[in-house]
Structure formats: structure tokens, C-alpha cells
Amino acid sequence: MIVAQLSDIHADGSGGRLERLDKVLNWLKPMRPDALIVSGDLAEAAFDKSYRAVRERLEAVGCPFFVVPGNVDDHGDMRQAFGARFGWPSDRPLNVVGRVEGLRIIGLDVTVEDGHYGDAAPILDWLADELSSSNEPTLIFQHQHPFLTGIDGKDRNTCHNGDRLAAVIEAAGDTVLALTCGHVHRPMFTRFAGRQATMAPSVTLANRLRLDGKESAIVDPPGLLLHHYVDGRLVTHVVMVG
Numbered sequence: 199m200i201v202a203q204l205s206d207i208h209a210d211g212s213g214g215r216l217e218r219l220d221k222v223l224n225w226l227k228p229m230r231p232d233a234l235i236v237s238g239d240l241a242e243a244a245f246d247k248s249y250r251a252v253r254e255r256l257e258a259v260g261c262p263f264f265v266v267p268g269n270v271d272d273h274g275d276m277r278q279a280f281g282a283r284f285g286w287p288s289d290r291p292l293n294v295v296g297r298v299e300g301l302r303i304i305g306l307d308v309t310v311e312d313g314h315y316g317d318a319a320p321i322l323d324w325l326a327d328e329l330s331s332s333n334e335p336t337l338i339f340q341h342q343h344p345f346l347t348g349i350d351g352k353d354r355n356t357c358h359n360g361d362r363l364a365a366v367i368e369a370a371g372d373t374v375l376a377l378t379c380g381h382v383h384r385p386m387f388t389r390f391a392g393r394q395a396t397m398a399p400s401v402t403l404a405n406r407l408r409l410d411g412k413e414s415a416i417v418d419p420p421g422l423l424l425h426h427y428v429d430g431r432l433v434t435h436v437v438m439v440g
């Protein structure tokens with residue numbers, strides 16, 4: 199099965215951001231994903247209009263989809279747009295759980311009011327309860343990264359309490375296959391809680407890669423991740439839609 203992951207659409211009421219989203223979704227169409235996840239920052243302005251435009255496009259993909267908020271999202275407007283689908287009773291946290299073809303997908307809302315950083319602490323008890331309710335293979339997604347990227351200036355706004363999040367994941371044994379996030383607008387691959395951890399490229403403009411005082415130009419087109427899960431094996435593909 200294929201779980202497609204989009205991140206950081208940053209819709210703002212203008213056509214440009216949605217054009218990039220359409221480009222990515224057009225690429226995705228022939229892959230016919232089994233599920234679609236969006237790891238936050240769906241919109242950054244003109245929220246009501248932006249969420250409706252994004253939701254229409256996600257619905258048109260024709261598979262189950264799941265979203266979590268990022269730091270620039272508006273919780274109230276996001277709940278208005280997606281709350282009926284995900285049963286969100288209040289503005290925070292906007293967590294989601296879904297099951298597609300034997301894979302449990304958990305979306306964690308680690309955002310913090312008025313903060314660009316995230317914090318896993320408020321949702322840890324909820325996550326521990328959810329994980330202990332079954333040992334189905336599970337993919338976790340969230341917005342802010344609970345690991346260090348090493349990119350200069352990009353580790354100020356991580357997901358705090360990553361060590362406690364890792365402990366909850368580790369306590370669930372082999373249940374969690376991987377954790378994936380967004381937020382930094384660059385694709386990357388590392389380890390977290392002893393398992394695969396990824397970050398999806400952004401739909402909107404990428405950030406520069408700054409490592410050890412050296413920096414790249416921004417040449418990155420929009421992109422996405424495809425998590426391919428078959429026979430208990432997860433392989434993640436990165437796709438840039440140039």
C-alpha cells in the first residue's frame with residue numbers, strides 16, 4: 199500500500215501556492231495512493247477560503263486522508279473545515295487516527311498556541327493510550343520535528359519533549375514503524391526512537407540548506423514522500439515534482 203505525504207502547503211488565498219499543490223497532486227494521480235497525510239501548515243492566510251480550497255483538492259484524490267495542524271495554521275478555522283471528518287470536539291489538540299489496509303495512521307497535534315516550536319508533552323498520555331489499545335503496525339505523523347536537523351537556524355523550533363515522545367514509542371515495542379513530519383521545508387531522513395524518521399519536502403517554497411556555515415541556493419521544486427508498506431516492510435521514497 200502507498201501512503202502519500204504532503205507537507206507545508208501554506209495556502210494564502212493567492213493562486214501561486216495552490217498551483218504548486220495542484221502540480222504535486224497531478225503527479226500523484228497515477229500512483230493512486232491508498233491514503234494521504236498532510237503534516238501541517240496547510241494554510242497561512244485567508245484561512246477559511248484556503249482550507250476549503252485545500253480540502254476540495256484532498257477530497258478529489260479519492261482516498262482516505264488525514265491532516266494535522268502546523269505552527270502557521272489557524273486551529274479554529276482548521277477545525278471548522280475538517281472537524282466533521284475527524285470528529286474534533288475542540289480546538290486543541292487536533293489529533294487524528296485512521297486505519298487503512300492494516301496500517302494504523304496516527305496524526306499528532308504537537309503545536310503550541312502562539313509558538314513556532316512544538317511540544318509533545320500535552321498529547322503523550324493520549325498517544326500512550328492509543329498505542330496500548332492495539333499492536334497494529336503504525337505510522338505516526340506530526341508537524342514539528344522531534345529530532346535535530348543540524349541545519350543552521352532550523353533547530354530553534356523543534357518539537358519539545360522529544361525524549362518523552364521517544365520513550366512512549368519505544369514502550370509500545372515494534373508497533374510504531376516510523377515517524378514522519380514536516381516544518382523545515384526540506385526532505386530528510388534520520389532515526390528517532392530507534393526507527394525510521396523522515397521529513398517531507400514542502401509543497402510551498404523550500405528553505406535553504408545551511409550546514410556547518412555553508413549554504414545552498416534555493417532550487418528545490420515542490421515535492422512529497424511516498425511511504426510504501428508491504429509485507430511488514432516500509433520503504434519511503436522522496437519525489438520532487440520539477
Ligand SMILES: [Fe+2]
Pocket residue numbers: 239268269270341380381382
Ligand atoms: Fe511549520
